[in-house]
Amino acid sequence: MSAMNALLQVQRLSKAFGGLQAVSDLSFDVHEGEILGLIGPNGAGKTTLFNLITGVHKPDRGRVIFQGQDITGWPTYKIVNAGIARAFQIPRPFRHKTIAANVEISLIPNGLFARGGSRRARARRVREICRRVGLCALWPEGARRGCDLSGDGDGDCPCRRELPDVLPQAGLRKLEIAKAVATDPKLLLLDEPFAGLAPAEVEELSALIRELREEGRTLVVVDHNMRGLMRLVDRVIVIHFGQKLAEGTPDEVARDPAVQEAYLAGTIEEE
Amino acid sequence: MSVVVEVLVLGFLISALYALAALGFTMIFGVAGVLNLAHGAFAMVGAYVAIGALDRGLSLPLAALVAVVGMALFAPLFYWLIVRPVERHPILVMLGTLLAAVVLEQIVGLSFSFNSQILPPLVGGSFSLLGVRVTYDRVVASAIALAVITGLWLFIHKTPQGKAILALSMERKGAALVGIPARRVILGVWAISGALAAVAGLFIASFMGISPLEERALLVIAFSIVVLGGLGSIPGSLWAAFIIGFSETVVQQVAPEAQGLASLALLMLVLTLRPQGLLGRAAA
Amino acid sequence: MSHRSRLRSRLRSRSRSRSRTARLVKLGGALLALALLLGLPYWLPLLVPAMQQNPFLLYKWLNVLVAANVLAILGMSWDLLGGYAGQISFGHSLFLGLGAYTTAILSVLYGWNPWLIIALGGLVAAVGGLLVAAPALRLHGPYLSLMTLVAALAFDRLMRWLKPEVGIPGAEGAILCVPHCVLTLDAVLKYYYSLGLMLLTALLLWALTRSRVGLALEAVRDDEAAAQAAGLNAAKYKTLAFGVSSFFAGIAGAFYVYHIGSAAPADVLNLQRSVEAIAVAVLGGMGTIFGAIGGALFFKVFEELLRPAGTLRFALLFSLALLILLLVRSGALGRLWAGLRPRPSPPREGAEAPPTVASASETEEAEVEVKAKPS
Numbered sequence: 001m002s003a004m005n006a007l008l009q010v011q012r013l014s015k016a017f018g019g020l021q022a023v024s025d026l027s028f029d030v031h032e033g034e035i036l037g038l039i040g041p042n043g044a045g046k047t048t049l050f051n052l053i054t055g056v057h058k059p060d061r062g063r064v065i066f067q068g069q070d071i072t073g074w075p076t077y078k079i080v081n082a083g084i085a086r087a088f089q090i091p092r093p094f095r096h097k098t099i100a101a102n103v104e105i106s107l108i109p110n111g112l113f114a115r116g117g118s119r120r121a122r123a124r125r126v127r128e129i130c131r132r133v134g135l136c137a138l139w140p141e142g143a144r145r146g147c148d149l150s151g152d153g154d155g156d157c158p159c160r161r162e163l164p165d166v167l168p169q170a171g172l173r174k175l176e177i178a179k180a181v182a183t184d185p186k187l188l189l190l191d192e193p194f195a196g197l198a199p200a201e202v203e204e205l206s207a208l209i210r211e212l213r214e215e216g217r218t219l220v221v222v223d224h225n226m227r228g229l230m231r232l233v234d235r236v237i238v239i240h241f242g243q244k245l246a247e248g249t250p251d252e253v254a255r256d257p258a259v260q261e262a263y264l265a266g267t268i269e270e271e
Numbered sequence: 272m273s274v275v276v277e278v279l280v281l282g283f284l285i286s287a288l289y290a291l292a293a294l295g296f297t298m299i300f301g302v303a304g305v306l307n308l309a310h311g312a313f314a315m316v317g318a319y320v321a322i323g324a325l326d327r328g329l330s331l332p333l334a335a336l337v338a339v340v341g342m343a344l345f346a347p348l349f350y351w352l353i354v355r356p357v358e359r360h361p362i363l364v365m366l367g368t369l370l371a372a373v374v375l376e377q378i379v380g381l382s383f384s385f386n387s388q389i390l391p392p393l394v395g396g397s398f399s400l401l402g403v404r405v406t407y408d409r410v411v412a413s414a415i416a417l418a419v420i421t422g423l424w425l426f427i428h429k430t431p432q433g434k435a436i437l438a439l440s441m442e443r444k445g446a447a448l449v450g451i452p453a454r455r456v457i458l459g460v461w462a463i464s465g466a467l468a469a470v471a472g473l474f475i476a477s478f479m480g481i482s483p484l485e486e487r488a489l490l491v492i493a494f495s496i497v498v499l500g501g502l503g504s505i506p507g508s509l510w511a512a513f514i515i516g517f518s519e520t521v522v523q524q525v526a527p528e529a530q531g532l533a534s535l536a537l538l539m540l541v542l543t544l545r546p547q548g549l550l551g552r553a554a555a
Numbered sequence: 556m557s558h559r560s561r562l563r564s565r566l567r568s569r570s571r572s573r574s575r576t577a578r579l580v581k582l583g584g585a586l587l588a589l590a591l592l593l594g595l596p597y598w599l600p601l602l603v604p605a606m607q608q609n610p611f612l613l614y615k616w617l618n619v620l621v622a623a624n625v626l627a628i629l630g631m632s633w634d635l636l637g638g639y640a641g642q643i644s645f646g647h648s649l650f651l652g653l654g655a656y657t658t659a660i661l662s663v664l665y666g667w668n669p670w671l672i673i674a675l676g677g678l679v680a681a682v683g684g685l686l687v688a689a690p691a692l693r694l695h696g697p698y699l700s701l702m703t704l705v706a707a708l709a710f711d712r713l714m715r716w717l718k719p720e721v722g723i724p725g726a727e728g729a730i731l732c733v734p735h736c737v738l739t740l741d742a743v744l745k746y747y748y749s750l751g752l753m754l755l756t757a758l759l760l761w762a763l764t765r766s767r768v769g770l771a772l773e774a775v776r777d778d779e780a781a782a783q784a785a786g787l788n789a790a791k792y793k794t795l796a797f798g799v800s801s802f803f804a805g806i807a808g809a810f811y812v813y814h815i816g817s818a819a820p821a822d823v824l825n826l827q828r829s830v831e832a833i834a835v836a837v838l839g840g841m842g843t844i845f846g847a848i849g850g851a852l853f854f855k856v857f858e859e860l861l862r863p864a865g866t867l868r869f870a871l872l873f874s875l876a877l878l879i880l881l882l883v884r885s886g887a888l889g890r891l892w893a894g895l896r897p898r899p900s901p902p903r904e905g906a907e908a909p910p911t912v913a914s915a916s917e918t919e920e921a922e923v924e925v926k927a928k929p930s
Binding site (some may be wrong): 054075088093095096105108 | 767770771773774777778780781782783784785786787788789791
């Protein structure tokens, strides 16, 4: 693996909580423009890994390098502004703010006098993102006329009126992704985006993830279940007890005996 | 030498009284998640109930008993009327108890006076310890304070009712699952807290005097101790009570004009270095 | 036009007109309140004939309103920090006191232009606010509240200890700065000065909360981790809130000194001032800025109306405030404001049905309901 096309390098990362070794001596690269699947049973340390990469927790040992820059121990907001965004496993919207405001929060620059664009430009970008991730499509056509970029429609988009509470589970996931996309990330970390979704919704979300990749973003998708990921991802890394168990294409990994054993023989095989 | 003994004797007494004042405050936070900012007022009202009872010709021990029992009844009532309606909103709880404290200040001030009053000592006489005059009153007060604290510790760790309190302070949902009647336990804790505040108020009124506005100083001391020790942690509060009690006594001996300022500065320093207190868990 | 689309357009125009009505009512109410406040020295004597015979009665009430305006500035400054940034301060008397003492000292020593001195009072308070913010950034919830309380008490003790030898030293570190700190002897003019300052504060704070900074503050308040994940520097926004809030609290303290002519620990550094600031902001409605104005007017007017009760009035006043808190919980005025604000419609409880792409099989009613309120 050449460092040339490695967007993110995780080097010998370790983190323990009390006696529990959540992540242990884990190393891998994320290549620019790929969709990487990160798979492991519950409690394998996937979410902890995301927390380490995004600066929520500080690693005990090891380094995280993003675009050749050592970002280990940076505060979360700085990592986000450097280009790594993350969608939480359990959606955590700002409940008292409208859907559009939820997305707009990610567009606010930190510099008080920074040019954050006009309010109108921000509103336009919010509408663009809401449409992009399919939030507007949750409403019947008549109600979402305001979401169209062509029309004047200012203020009439349901996303500008409604609170996140009205969204179903799939909608909350989309909002999480919208919030992450609004930070304009190079690397997008999705934590179990398919959990609890119906098959049709999984298809829709997979299409969105592919589109985001077409836009030039790199994605890491975490799941405890390989089935949904097989056709989506380019490469898979399997994590078990905080360590890397296997790495390769979905086919290679599915045939790996160590992986099959870890998954109680065959639960992750395709079909 | 005599200064050292003086500091040790006085520091121990003050620390024990501060611990009494702080324990009820920390228990209520631990069990119900409520910051009772009228806790200082409880101690003050307790002292004035005793003063009022004395004025009506009761003997001192009887007046003290009336005060303690009175506050043990008043505190749950206070909870029911003022805290419970806004229990889910921490900010409204803080504001409500603060407003209630100001109202209590005014009521006591108007019924008695806003000037400082002193309760007579429980026992007279004194003896000499390494050249320092020690009143029996202080010895008795320290002994009572220690006995109350030990009793409370035994109650919490050895009796079923006490264990229910402990369980509730650790995990509310879990406690409900094993069938602990949260509402009743909370009322009980308020009663204990009121009684402890009254005992602290009585001793403080007897050694340092008390005035209606003094309750703010008591609240700040209780609040400081509890935060320093870690909110909801009883052992932490005991440690913190002794740290604050002794540091105040030392400052009083060395630089009396800086009294109050020193302990506040110490508190700010500790808060900055260790935001969750000495033995604390993160606040909700 | 089909039945369905007719229903749709009727529904849309209704919701539009409703929000327009709400906006008009709000605007009308604000203008009416503004007109009432601006014309008060003229209509009040017409309403109370006793004031025509005795102008001092009018002046007395104008002074009450000056105090209300000062309290409103203090309450609004607290609301920015508490209501928007979620940092519950018990120590606003510190910032009030910093502004007051700066003003008292500068007016005696240098006698500069009063407005310059008032601005400097605000600036010194802002510096104090930033100093408190530094450790406060690491603290949360009750720990932060205690920190601010302790800082205010420490300043109170400091002033009583230092006993500044400026002006006419009063008891326990007080400063009497009269006649240096007099803005005007004209009660009506003083009322308008205080009103102007209060309205300016309200406008600036309102604009700030409506800007992207306000949105960022609310995000940090509601979920700091999520705000960080959205790329917001939470520490920076909290520091900003501390700075701005303490600046305006300092302005309130500075103007107060020009109003009463002294700065005393028992007055401006009294814990009661912090309680009043919280009370008017919470009773008026947290997170509204303007609510504190109503809260302050209520508070000061009742304080004056209760004067016949003599020494009992503070007990009555605070009992009344407590009663209102318990009965209305989140603030009567706040609810009024919330009702007038073009708020997003809160979802109904127990609504599980997700709004989905309308399919052809859906009935007319179902679709209308989803459009009106996908719940």
